[in-house]
Amino acid sequence: MSNIRNQNPEQIARDKIDEMLKLSGWLVQSKKKVDLSAGKGVAVREYQTDVGPADYVLFVNRKPVGIIEAKREDEGHRLTVVEEQSSNYANAKLKYLNNDPLPFVYESTGTITRFTDYRDPKPRGRNVFSFHKPETIADWLKKGDSLRKRLLSIPALDVTGLRPAQIVAVNNLEHSFKKNRPKALIQMATGAGKTFTAATFVYRLLKHADAKRILFLVDTKNLGEQAEQEFMTFQPNDDNRKFTELYNVQRLSSSYIASDSQVCISTIQRLYSILKGEELDESAELENPNENSWLQNKMSKNKAVPVEYTPKVPIEQFDFIVIDEAHRSIYNLWKQVLDYFDAFLIGLTATPDKRTFGFFNENVVSQYTYEESVTDGVNVPYDVYTIETDISQNGAMIESGWFVDRRDKLTRKKRWQQEDEDTDYKRNDLDKKVVNPSQIRNIIREYKKALKTTIYPNRIDENGDYEVPKTLVFAKTDSHADDIIKIIREEFDEGNDFCKKVTYKIEEDPKSVLNRFRNSYYPRIAVTVDMIATGTDVKPLEVLLFMRDVKSINYFEQMKGRGTRTINSDSLQLVTKTAKTKTHFVIVDAVGATKSKKTDSRPLERKPSVPMKDLLGAVTMGVADEDLFLSLANRLIRLEKQITSTEKDRLLEFSGGKNLKQITKELITAFDQDEIETKAQIEIDKIPVHDQTPALIEEAKKKAQEQLILEASKTFNGELNGYLDNVRKQHEQIIDSVNIDTVTKSEWESTSVDKATEIVKDFTAYLEANKDEIKALSIFYNQPYNRRDITFKMIKDVMEKLQLEKPLLAPDYVWDAYVTLSGVEGSQKPKDQLTVLVSLIRRACGIDSELKAYDKTIENNFKTWIFKQNAGQHNRFSQEQLDWLRMIKDHVVSSYHIEIDDLEYTPFDAKGGKGKMHQLFGNQMNEIIKELNEVLAA
Structure with missing residues (x-):
């Protein structure tokens, strides 16, 4: 250390640069000892040029390729100013050589390094973490044109199979690349195909820009698996092979x-561990970093993630990094991980915030909002149905003298106790301080009732049973999820398969349960805390039931996004037989989640299944385990916030005068590497420098940690443990099985009514605007007496134009809007979409004064006509004639009109066709067909 202190700033910078070069694979030589054959890459100090000595000249395979201009560390802010100087050296003639200008130019202080590739179309310097390897530069030279030059020649996009928003995103992103913008953000609504868009541009970068390797970065293992599946199924337009047959895709598992x-597909957690040379805690990949205990521990050290140069993962390992779910704050804590690589960064997110825009230099190449995706028919809209109960809103009172269960929040262990004082609990105490089974039961019971009567009526299967739409329930905690599942199974009179928990804590494979939820009939209802809150496709989902509030607005938007996915009717009916089409989804809000303000918080817990009594006992008995110490520290932190001043004072009697904050700090410090090294350094400094071997230093660290562990654990004793456990019992959950809840509100949100009004208004306006252009509409509006002439093709034309121009006005959705506004279900919705459309047109243009199913209208008109015929001429038609007339009526139900020639086709041909009808009705045949067309369409 003393030698460095005596060196001048220039020499310190040179020493750092030398070390960086060596780590990057360069041999550093002085100009007096040049041996260009010593290795692939040689950096020669003070090499003479015709404009003076260059600080470093870089040689690859004996040929000069670049220069490094070295500056003092305090000149880091001036590196852009010296670019002209370094450029002069790059363009100079080297002594003894008749060289061309050198393309690769660096300016460095040893701390800050900038790089310019003068082969680029408009060479622009950029900060790099270190120097590129000689092998990389050799590859670059072999390829000829630089990556940024190759980007200019990417051909026009073949838009076949791409949605408009995807086309805009890819084109604008490639335009950004051509402008050499280092960062770009694609904002694309959940369900609009972000990963497919990424696969499209990744394929084009590999094929047309000859990119070497691209990283697809996620923050959960689940998202990584989904991305891998997307690449495996992706097939480009210009090749009949799958992506994975053309390019090697590796999802990192080591x-x-x-x-x-x-x-490469990797979590940010794994990438960090690779750069640090650490083993990855497998649980680190299960939850996103904002919600993850492993990461929270890293954050608790309150310093930036230290990243050092890793030779096996050089800075040029990836040409492009795609950051999925880029709205999350991974780039705050993990910014150095992303800055490490010399790569273009592309962010993908549905819900960016200010930090996201800032990180990507406000270079938003594509914005496609949820509202736009709904308008385009890419996603479905949603309605909000509110369920409120008395206790959900107001809480309740547990009176002294009542016998109630008390349950450990984490281990679920119960004990029976008579209350010695009143407990008044509020709505925010539910499922934390108090669990009221009646409150959960009344919400579930009301949900079941509302499903059948209001939310999705008419879902009766062939056995006459109601078919529950696929529902995802968001619970507050794992314990809350268990309570909900138990009550759902009871209230719906169903078994275990009907309702399942999907979290990382279940004994069943969560991926298997999730796949069954997505693709199979059972489970109908899934309950989760976090696992499928973001980034997971479950297209058949039709209901999100919120039984937890959500603190982050972005997180809430992501959770809502689980329901937005479109699905074709055939795929939907494979898992929900009675569903016709997915025109929308419903948020059932049982906690006010759609109205509440949002903030973020999530505690650390590594041993959630171990009672605190056992944690205390283990520490007392000398068990030294990091997870154990951190879990106990976490519970004591929470306890410190809960107990009273009197209880805190009493605790000091058993702890040797230490308060909970001090005890907690000692538990955490015992495994804090900084503290261990600081304590060890005090002992190391007592030893002569020449005796400070690596083994001795490690031994000092080991002893320092043992002392810290002893200091932390010796505080605990039987008396203190007993007191902590008893104090803690006051903060268990009370199971309030006495107060019975009642539903106080169960209705569509006013916003849903407003939305329904808007939909009906839009639909009516659309029909009005097109009534002269579309033949069927012209007849309905202008020539209602000609309704008998409307054909199946005419109605289909209306439907196709509507789907193309106004996908949001899907007939099923418009029908539901009319029902919402009327407040009553009215007649049952027809099964056929075209029949629904005719019913809606008749209502909108005033033929029907209320919404009526057109197939039922035809049935009623037929019955009335037959009655009149029989009344006028007693039993005018024989049974055989009646059978034929019913066949004609059924044909009109499905085709809206009948012609004489239709009698030659199914089902009439099997009964004798036109000839048979003439035989039955004689000369009246044409008149009857004409009359039925007119009467049935009335």
Whole structure:
């Protein structure tokens, strides 16, 4: 250390640069000892040029390729100013050589390094973490044109199979690349196909820009698996092979990055561990970093993530990094991980915030909002149905003298106790301080009732049973989820398969349960806390039931996004037989989640299944385990916030005068590497420098940690443990099985009524605007007496135009809007979409004064006509004639009109066709067909 202190700033910078070069694979030589054959890459100090000595000249395979201009560390802010100077050296003639200008130019202080590739179309310097490897530069030279030059020659996009928003995103992103913008953000609504868009541009970068390797970065293992599936199924327009048949895709499950992989999929957590040379805690990949205890521990050290140069993962490992779910704050804590690589960064998100825009230099290449995606028919809209209960809103009172269960919040262990004082609990105490089974039961019971009567009526299967739409319930905690599942199974009179928990804490494989929920009939209802709140496709979902509030607005938007996915009717009916089409989804809000303000908070817990009594006992008995210490620290932090001043004072009697904050700090410090090293350094400094071997230093650290562990654990004793456990019992959950809840509100939100009004208004306006252009509408509006002439093709034309121009006005959705406004269900919705459309047109143009199913209208008109015929001429028609007339009526129900020639086709041909009808009705045949067309369409 003393030698460095005595060096001048220039020499310190040179020493750092030398070290960086060596780590990057360069041999550093002085100009007096040049040996260009010593290795692939050689950096020669003070090499003479015709404009003076260059600080470093870089040689690859004995040929000069670049220069490094070295500056003192305090000149880091001036590196852009010296670019002209370094450029002069790059363009100079080297002594003894008749060289061309050198393309690769660096300016560095050893702390800050900038790089310019003068082969680029408009060479622009950029900050890099370190120097590129000689092998990389050799590859670059072999390819000829630089990556940024190759980007200029990417051909026009073949838009076949791409949605308009995807086309805009890819085109604008490639335009950004051509402008050499280092960062770009694609904002695309959940369900609009972000990963498919990414696969499209990744394929084009590999094929047309000859990118070496691209990283697809996620923050949960689940998202990584989904991305891998997307690449496996992606097939480009210009090749009949799948993506994975053309390029190697590797999802990282260890620190090994295959040399022949062209797409790497990794979590940010794994990438960090690779750069640090650490083993990854597998649980770190299960939850996103904002919600993850492993990451929370890293954050608790309150310093930026330290990243050092890793030779096996050089800065040029990836040409492009795609950051999925880029709205999350991974780039705050993990910014150095992303800055490490010399790569273009592309963010994908549905819900960016100010930090996201800032990180990506406000270069938003594409914005496609949820509202736009709904208008385009890419996603479905939603309605909000509110359920409120008395206790959900107001809480309740548990009176002294009542016998109630008390349950450990984490282990679920119960004990029976008579209350010695009143407990008044509020709505925010539910499922935290108090669990009221009646409150949960009344919400579930009302949900079941509302489903059948209001939310999705007419879902009766062939056995006469109601078919529950696929429902996802968001619970507050794992314990809350268990309570909900138990009550759902009871209230719906169903077994275990009907309702399942989907979290990372279940004994069943969560992926297996999730796949069954997505693709199979059972489960009908899934309950989760976090696992499928973001980034997971479950297209058949039709209801999101919120039984927890959500603190983050972005997180809430992501949770809502689980329901937005479109699905074709055939796929929907594979899992929900009675559903016709997915025109919308419903948020059932049982906690006011759609109205509340949002903030973020999530505690650390590593041993959630261990009672605190056992944690205390283990520490007392000398068990030294990091997870154990951190979990106990976490519970004591929470306890410190709950107990009273009197209880805190009493605690000091058992702890040797230490308060909970001090005890907690000692538990955490015992495994804090900084504290361990600081304590060890005090002992190391007592030893002569020449005796400070690596083994001795490690031994000092080991002893320092043992002392910290002893200091933390010796505080705990039987008396203190007993007191902590008893104090803590006051903060268990009370199971209030006495207060019975009642539903106080169960209705569509006013916003849903407003939305329904808007939909009906839009539909009516659309029909009005097109009534002269579309033949069927012209007849309905202008020539109602000609309704008998409306054909199946005419109605289909209306439907196709509507789907193309106004996908949001799907007939099923418009029908539901009319029902919402009327407040009553009215007649049952027809099964056929075209019949629904005719029913709506008749209502909108005033033929029907209220919404009526057109197939039922035809049935009623037929019955009335037959009655009149029989009344005028007693039993005018024989049974055989009646059968024929009913066949004609059924044909009109499905085709809206009948012609004489239709009698030659199914089902009439099997009964004898036109000839048979003439035989039955004689000369009256034409008149009867004409009359039925007119009467049935009335």
